[in-house]
Amino acid sequence: MSFLINSIEFKDVSFAFEGEESVLQNANCSFPMGEIISLRGERGAGRSTLLQLLAGLQVPNQGRIEIDGLNVSEMSFDEFLPYRLKIGYAFDLGGLLSNRTISENLLLPLNYHKLCSPQEAAERVNYYINRFSLQKAADVRPANVSGGVRKLACLVRALLIEPELILLDDMTVGLSKGVIETYCQSIDDLRKAGKTHTVIFSSYDELFSSQFETVSLFLEGGQIYQHTIEKRAVSL
Amino acid sequence: MVLRAIDNLGRRLINNVEYTIRVLMMVYYSLRATMSDQAQGLRTIFSVVSAQIYFTGWQAMPLISVLAIATGSIVILQSSAQLSLLGGSQMIGNLLVVIIVREVGPLLTSLVVIARSGTAVASEVGNMRANREIDALESMGINPLSYIVFPRIVGGVVSVVSLAYYFTMIALFGGYLCTRLIQDIPVAFYIESLVRALAAEDIFLFLVKTSFSGMIIFVVSCYQGLLVKRSSHEVPQVTTKAVVDSIIYVTVFNMTVTTLFYLNQLIELGVI
Numbered sequence: 001m002s003f004l005i006n007s008i009e010f011k012d013v014s015f016a017f018e019g020e021e022s023v024l025q026n027a028n029c030s031f032p033m034g035e036i037i038s039l040r041g042e043r044g045a046g047r048s049t050l051l052q053l054l055a056g057l058q059v060p061n062q063g064r065i066e067i068d069g070l071n072v073s074e075m076s077f078d079e080f081l082p083y084r085l086k087i088g089y090a091f092d093l094g095g096l097l098s099n100r101t102i103s104e105n106l107l108l109p110l111n112y113h114k115l116c117s118p119q120e121a122a123e124r125v126n127y128y129i130n131r132f133s134l135q136k137a138a139d140v141r142p143a144n145v146s147g148g149v150r151k152l153a154c155l156v157r158a159l160l161i162e163p164e165l166i167l168l169d170d171m172t173v174g175l176s177k178g179v180i181e182t183y184c185q186s187i188d189d190l191r192k193a194g195k196t197h198t199v200i201f202s203s204y205d206e207l208f209s210s211q212f213e214t215v216s217l218f219l220e221g222g223q224i225y226q227h228t229i230e231k232r233a234v235s236l
Numbered sequence: 237m238v239l240r241a242i243d244n245l246g247r248r249l250i251n252n253v254e255y256t257i258r259v260l261m262m263v264y265y266s267l268r269a270t271m272s273d274q275a276q277g278l279r280t281i282f283s284v285v286s287a288q289i290y291f292t293g294w295q296a297m298p299l300i301s302v303l304a305i306a307t308g309s310i311v312i313l314q315s316s317a318q319l320s321l322l323g324g325s326q327m328i329g330n331l332l333v334v335i336i337v338r339e340v341g342p343l344l345t346s347l348v349v350i351a352r353s354g355t356a357v358a359s360e361v362g363n364m365r366a367n368r369e370i371d372a373l374e375s376m377g378i379n380p381l382s383y384i385v386f387p388r389i390v391g392g393v394v395s396v397v398s399l400a401y402y403f404t405m406i407a408l409f410g411g412y413l414c415t416r417l418i419q420d421i422p423v424a425f426y427i428e429s430l431v432r433a434l435a436a437e438d439i440f441l442f443l444v445k446t447s448f449s450g451m452i453i454f455v456v457s458c459y460q461g462l463l464v465k466r467s468s469h470e471v472p473q474v475t476t477k478a479v480v481d482s483i484i485y486v487t488v489f490n491m492t493v494t495t496l497f498y499l500n501q502l503i504e505l506g507v508i
Contacts, residue, residue: 018465055375077379078272084377094368095375109376113275157376 003164003197004086006068007033008054010224013063015049023049025222026063031200032226036212039202041219047202048092050219051167054200055089056080085113088158088196092170095154096142102153103129103138109161128156132182148174159186162193168201172208184211256485259459262381263451266389266458269381276378281387288391292353293398299348301410304403307344308411311335316421328421329429336407337438342445343490345400346453349392350482354457357388358478361461362471370462385458389451396450397443404442441497445490452485 008031016022023046031037039047052058053065056072065073072080096105103125110121129138132152137145142153155171166187172180190196203209218225270276315331361384364370370380412426460478464470502508 052371057371057374077269077374081377084375087375089375091368091372095372097369097372098364098367109378112280112376112378154372161376 004082005033005164005198007031007066008165009064009066010053011064011066013053013060013065014222015046015053015058015060015062017049022222024053024060024224027222027224029217029224029226031198031217032215034197035199035215037198037200038209038214038216039200039219040216045219046222047219048169050224051089051169051200051202054165055087055167056084057089085115085161086164087167088161088163088165089167090155090158090169090171094150096150096157098142101139101141102134102145102149105142105153106157106160109157115161124160128160128186131186132156132179148176151175152179155183159190162190162195164195164197166196166199166201168199168203170202170204172203172205177207180205180208181211184208187212259455262385262459263389263455266381266385266455269379270386273379273382276382280383281390284383284387285391285394288388289395289398291356292349292392293395296348296352296395296399297402299352300345300399300403301406303344303348304406305410305414307340307403308336308407308409309414310411311340311407312411312415312421313419316415316419326425326429328426329431329433332408332430333433333435333438337404337434338441338445339490339494341400341404341407342442342449343487345396345403345446346449346486346490347483349396349399349450350453350479350486353392353395354453354478354482355475357392357454357457358461358475359471361458362464362474363468365462365464366466366468366471380462385455385462388458389454392454393447393450396453397446400442400446437497441493445493448489449486452489453482456482456485 010024010027010029010031012026012028013024014022014026015024039050041047049058053060053073060073063073064071067083072083096102097108100108106125106128107121110116110124111118115121116124129135134149134153134156137149137153142150145153151171151174155168158166158168172183175183187196187199199212201208215226270281311332312328315335316325316328319325319327319331361370364384370384373380373383408430412421412423415421457478460474460481463474499508
């Protein structure tokens with residue numbers, strides 16, 4: 001199975017939001033690909049920022065983010081586009097277009113980039129809508145559904161493009177146990193189908209973490225530590 | 237003391253020039269992003285453009301109608317009365333073309349669009365930024381410059397040109413009908429006077445002013461909206477800034493074009 005994203009490395013990456021303290025300071029990390037990676041650390045340690053850097057939503061102030069040896073942090077929007085289409089990113093808050101219905105939001109990346117035929121896109125969206133019981137919310141705009149449904153729609157959108165790399169930002173808060181289990185099962189399905197190889201998530205939710213064998217990366221003092229290689233699988 | 241004042245003035249001037257260049261560069265970047273965006277089809281652009289035309293153009297027509305009739309009536313009534321006193325009634329067409337077609341039509345329409353749609357676009361884009369919708373688009377590989385900014389600029393330009401044309405027609409003919417209630421101006425005389433006065437350069441001036449004003453309003457509004465970082469409390473601030481900047485840019489632009497036009501005429505006439 002050949003993938004577009006085979007290795008990700010941070011080399012002396014520093015990042016700070018404008019007028020704020022540094023989140024990352026000369027951080028180095030080689031992400032263990034093919035794993036479910038749990039980002040750990042105190043609140044404000046920079047877990048969300050790290051995911052945004054990986055998704056190309058932020059550019060480091062200093063240092064290099066390399067995918068397969070290529071410095072992607074210096075790439076233009078168009079140059080980075082092939083990688084973006086292989087990364088599914090779920091936001092902690094917001095992220096759904098407010099002037100489109102939930103199903104239109106889900107269809108957007110598939111139809112915009114013509115990743116599959118319109119019919120196949122509709123079938124794929126319907127499959128996930130049914131799987132996550134989003135039928136009632138499908139034709140409603142995000143403002144008219146609960147926060148949990150919005151969050152779930154964001155999570156589903158990250159899966160729809162069948163990405164190689166899934167980035168999940170503190171996304172399971174407020175979701176029911178059943179939904180989290182279904183979501184984990186969906187990720188598992190994509191991995192078994194050879195479409196997704198790596199998942200990087202930040203979550204305090206032990207229920208989500210316990211569904212997988214995870215590798216933990218720990219963020220502290222602007223550095224990234226590979227805290228534990230030890231895999232664990234905790235049964236529910 | 238004086239040196240510090242000059243220093244501050246210079247710094248402010250440089251900041252304004254830099255800001256203007258950044259805003260203008262966004263037109264170029266959004267055009268370039270649209271050209272290089274292989275995925276975005278004409279259909280996607282057209283749907284956003286048509287929505288923008290509907291909100292900016294179509295929905296503004298009642299307000300524009302009222303303003304146009306009022307402006308047309310006032311200008312026709314005042315000018316015909318004054319010209320009659322001076323014995324130059326046949327010049328009414330020339331006066332109306334200069335005032336309505338060249339100056340008031342483009343400027344007043346632009347100001348209405350700034351008030352209605354400039355604010356709407358700045359707050360819409362600002363809220364999209366605060367709600368991370370822009371981030372979501374980027375994460376899905378959709379360039380906000382081609383998906384959000386460019387169609388709004390195109391829709392804005394089309395709307396302002398169309399609305400200004402509508403304003404001019406209503407002001408000239410609606411205003412005439414209102415004036416007839418008070419003062420009798422023969423319709424044939426009025427139309428002939430207008431047709432005789434209207435030249436190609438008037439239409440050129442009208443198109444230049446309206447199209448560039450439309451572009452200025454929407455690029456400034458989008459630019460300000462995109463300046464929102466993470467919090468929705470920034471949205472009212474950028475909206476106010478978008479309105480103020482748009483008014484300044486549009487009025488200065490209109491004034492500059494008019495000045496250059498008259499300077500050119502004076503040069504052609506050999507006055508200077």
